[in-house]
Amino acid sequence: MTDARQAPVANAPAGIQPRDLPPANRPAATPQRTLHMIGNAHLDPVWLWPWQEGYQEARATFWSAIHRMEEYPDFVFTCDQIVLLSWVEESDPELFEQIKRRVAEGRWVNVGGWWVEPDNNMPMGESFVRQGLYGQRYLESRFGIPATVGMNVDPFGHNAMLPQILRGQGMDSYTFLRPGPHESDLAPSLFWWEAPDGSRVLAYRIPFEYGSPPGSVDGQTEKSLAALDRTVGFGENATAMVFYGVGNHGGGPTIANIESIHRYDRMGSFGRMTMSSPRTYFDEVLGRGEAFLDGLPVRRDDLQHHAPGCYSAHSGIKAWQRRAQVAVLNAERWAAVVAAHDGVEYPREQLETAWKQVLFNQFHDILPGSAIEPSYDDARDQLGEAVSISKRIITRAHNVLARQVQVDREDGTQPVLVFNPHPWAVSVDVDFQYGAQRAGVHVVDETGAPVVFQNSQSTATTDDVSRGAVVFRADVPALGYRLYRLRPGAGPGAASGGLTVTEDTLENDHVRIRIDQETGWISSYLVKATGVDVMAGVDGTQHTQINDDPTDTWGHRVVSYAWPGATMALKRIVVRETGPLRSRVRVEREWGASTLVEELILDHDSPVLRVNVTLDWREQAHLLKLRFPTVLEDPTATYEIPFGHLERPVDGAEEPAQSWVDLTGTVDGAAAGLTVITTNKHAYDVSPASADNGDEPSIGVTAVRSPVYSWHDPRLLDPEGIYSFQDQGIQRFSYELVPHAGDWREADPIRRALVLGNPVRAQQESFHDGALPPVHSFASDGGSSVLVTALKGTEDATEAPGGADVVVRAVETRGEAGRSRIELPLLGRVIEEDFGPSQLRTFVVPAHPAEPVREVDLIERPLGAPVSSAPTPSDASEASSAPSAPAQEPESPVTSQRSEAQTSQEDPSKSQTSQPPQP
Structure with missing residues (x-):
């Protein structure tokens, strides 16, 4: 006979317990801490599987999260890596609509704001800007809400400039895992992370792991508490984040995960356990007041190290990545030039496609060389697409400009235009392959003056004696071009400089370099001006x-x-x-x-x-x-x-x-x-x-x-394995x-x-009339401590008759306060602005001369008051076209009213700067 009596379920971590028990009062002995339980599904789109598998898994994982929301009204899901959302949008519109509904409810929380979780050491600075530019603009366009919390849970280290980049992208906090407590001198779990320019984010190191097994979360929670800085996780009103959910290949929070959180919250085992998001946690911390926040430690350094072998693993992906980044940046510059100068439509969609291929392949298991071998076939092809798109854009732009250059006819010669992609003048050697010159060539500039040159080895190994190669010195103005000419036969061009060479010595008027004949390496590197030899007898x-x-x-x-x-x-x-x-x-x-x-x-x-x-x-x-x-x-x-x-x-x-x-x-x-x-x-x-x-x-x-x-x-590797x-x-x-x-x-x-x-590009040209001079510059930063890192069209279409608006970004490079002078003959403007040490600033320069230059953030959203700018003098174009010509002074200086957030990092007294009348 069965006993009909049924005792209530006691507080216990195991045993038969019905689902969805109502919340109960926690025991009085419950630890006085709040654990924000962060349900997430870290998904490596590429790692031990190809990206096509990651594509499918994103859809499966996100459906799982939606189903958990239907089952548990308190469940909150945290998502980063915007590429995953874009894959779902294009493959499963029904799921995407469900995600949009849950975002509006506040239960699906998008964080990170970057296209992927990239390696955070090896990409160029502009790549980190573009991770957020495309990620945040995607979130705003689809959900109306950008991310305000940065998150990179799996990358192997984090460079020291990231706080400034995150703040410029609208994020005030940062969540990461590595390096762990055993891998660096970084002790606290919660701290201020400060970039060299003074920008800060509130940073939190995830304790233990970002993901959990599919069952109960007790082990995950215990190990997380063990890894926490005790000032964060222990004591009265302590609060911390614990991440849970099946990860790496996706999956996300399971029913067993969620049921166990409810159970342990009722039991009071670890404290108050609440379904939460990183934003909710950081808001709670920021709400504790200045005294608490001022007492947090400040980190002014990289966050390193984990897996240092990734800096060198797979040389190919490192080379392909750098080549692609350089190519797309060049394409942006030249596309912006011909858009503003000639009204050519700025190729936003093509550049976005190229950038997204670059950004995707900065993922922290691709660029570090840690993915499976077939993944690198895909990476090579995707980065090759980015380079091919960029080359087409560059070639079109160069030819749009070249056909406008005045190239006088001189029979028997071959005109060559050399294009400089850098916003400062360069003096470089140009290797050029030519044909139809049986007697060889010599080189002159646009005035007919001889240019230093010498013959080189042709890349064509044929009996065609008319083909050959020459290397010559090109002095090319900033982001501009210069016309040279190959004339037939030997000619003048001898250089001074005391250049001599033997098997054991390379010498000119500046240095003498000795090569040890036993080792084949340098045994002396003497700088003649100082008499110092930094490699004497090494x-x-x-x-x-x-x-x-x-x-x-x-x-x-x-x-x-x-x-x-x-x-x-x-x-x-x-x-x-x-x-x-x-x-x-x-x-x-x-x-x-x-x-x-x-x-x-x-x-x-x-x-x-x-x-x-x-x-x-x-x-x-x-x-x-x-x-x-x-x-x-x-x-x-x-x-x-x-x-x-x-x-x-x-x-x-x-x-x-x-x-x-x-x-x-x-x-x-x-x-x-x-x-x-x-x-x-x-x-x-x-x-x-x-x-x-x-x-x-x-x-x-x-x-x-x-x-x-x-x-x-x-x-362990099998000694007999293949x-x-x-x-x-x-x-x-x-x-x-x-x-x-x-x-x-x-x-x-x-x-x-x-x-x-990023070498200059030389192209052969024909004879024709044109309105452009043989030497010309479109933009210059003057080679100062303030370096222009990007010149591009705006992300929002602004093409109109007469040109297009241009985005200019610059950074101070010496770690010292300085003043910029950015000349833009392209638009008839000069920008003069003060920069703090290592400060990054972005400006939109309108094509219409009556509109003021304005400062924007890294997402190209308005920042502070407009920046006033002076027009360049009427002869600025001609002045900038001659490499040796002195820069012309503007009619009036360019100043700006800085935002309070920026100026407070330097001198509070400078929060309001004078602004002259608009010219």
Whole structure:
């Protein structure tokens, strides 16, 4: 006989408990803390699966979240990575409408505001702007609500400029996971994160993990509490976030997750547990008042390190990414020029397509090299699409301009237009392939004056003696062009500069570089003006270091790759090129089945050594460091980060950088330094003097690592297994060595790196009449400390007869307050503005001269009062077209009223600046 009596269910973590029990009073002994339970579904669109699988999983995961909302009225879902929403919008309109309804209710909360969760170290600064530009504008256009909380739960580190970028995109807080408490000196869970310009966000490090198993959340909660800073998670009225939901391959919160939260909330096991969102949590924290907020710690540094092997894994994706970023930025500039100058429609949709391919492939398991091998076929194709779109836009723009240039007929000659994509004047060597000139050529400028040149090797290996190659010096104005002409036959063009070359010496009037014939590396780099030799007698055997590398793809738990290594054997040294313009020495090395070719190039008029590298790598589970030893004493190290720079210890740690690293100290008491600039490489170390490294401080570049694709420790490799290893085959990159007299700013590495990685473009032209002069500039930042990083059309269509509005973004690069002078002959404007140290500012310059220049945020939303601007003088175009001409003064200065948020970071007394009458 069954007992009909039924006792009530006691507080217990297990046992048969009916669903949807009503809330009960928690025990009086419940800990006095509130846990904001953040239901989410981290979804890697690419990782151990291709993007097509991530595409489908986004739809499945989001339907699951909608179903949980139908079942549990208190359930809140947090979503980031806007690309996932865009996939659902285009593939499942019914689901997308459900999401829109839940957003309006406040139960579906979009955070992050970025297209994907990217790697946060290696993309260029402009890429981080575009992550938010496209992400936030998508959210505003579909839901009417942008994100106000930044979120990158899975990337492996976070550069120090992000707080300024986040604030410029309308986000006041930031949520992340890595580095964990064991991986850095970052102790607090909740803190202010401050960028070099003074911008701050309230940052929260997710305790333990961003996702959970599908069952009960007790283990997730306990481990999260164990990882929390005790000042956040413990004590009276403590409050913290705990993330739950199945992740990585999506999935999201489960019924078991949600039921267990309700159960443990009734039991009072961990405190008050409430379904919540990061926005709700940060609002609660911000509402605690100034005394509490002022007491929070302040972090003024990167958030590093996790998985340092990702800075070097898969050289291909690093090179494709940088190439695509540069291409799209160039396309924007030239498209904006012909839109404003010629009324050509600005190709917004094409550029958006290109940018979204670039941004997607910055995802933190693509760009770091940690995805499966087939994913890189997709990445190559997608980035190739971005480059192809960009090249079509650039080619059209250049031809729109070229047909308007006055090119006088001169029979037997070949006109060549050289286009400079940089908003400052450049003096560079141009390699040009020509045809139909059996007697060879010499080069003159637009006035017929001889230009320094020398013959080079043609890329065409044929019997056609009329084809050839020439390299000549081009001096091209800022974001502009210059006309040159190839004339038949030998001609004048000899350069001064004392340029000489032998197998053991490269020398000009600026430097003398000795090459050790035993090691094939530099044994002396003497700067004649100062008498300082930063590489006097260094150990050339340290230049190449090959190590067996048994670390996994990510480099988990690696601190440094700066270990003693095997030296590549010197094969031969050959003088490949000598002439009035430049000299070139080829150094060939080999090790195992691999070869390394470095071609050392010294121009007649520069102290900088440029090196073009061809590496044919055939080693598995090995790495190659290129090391640059110096004789500097008491050195300090400076690394380029997106939009800025950062000092780091000289300790041999594997660190990320954009394009350059500097080592500065003294030589015999004299201030001196060496900057190493690279293309496509992001993994560096700066090592102190030690017996392992020749007793010399040095800069190291991890040129290649070849781990197994997507191999994650602690999985052990089968000695008899068959695996695919990364970076097998040929890769090419370049670097420069720039000695200086003690301040890296003298070397101007930021602009040098941009020119090295983004060369000018030369195109052959025909004879025709035109209204444009043979030399012309459309925009210039003057090469000052304030660098124009973007010149583009506005995101909102503004085309009208007479031109288009233009967006100009600039950043202060020296870490010092400065004043900009941005000349825009394209629109007849000059912008003069004060910049704080490392400050980033964006302006919209209307095509209509009566409309004022206005400052906007990084989403191109209005910011503060309009910026008044002076028109350029009537002869500004002509002045800017001559590289040596002095800049013309504007009729009146350009000032602006800064927003309170900006000026409060500098001097409160400057919150109102004078504004002259509109011209």
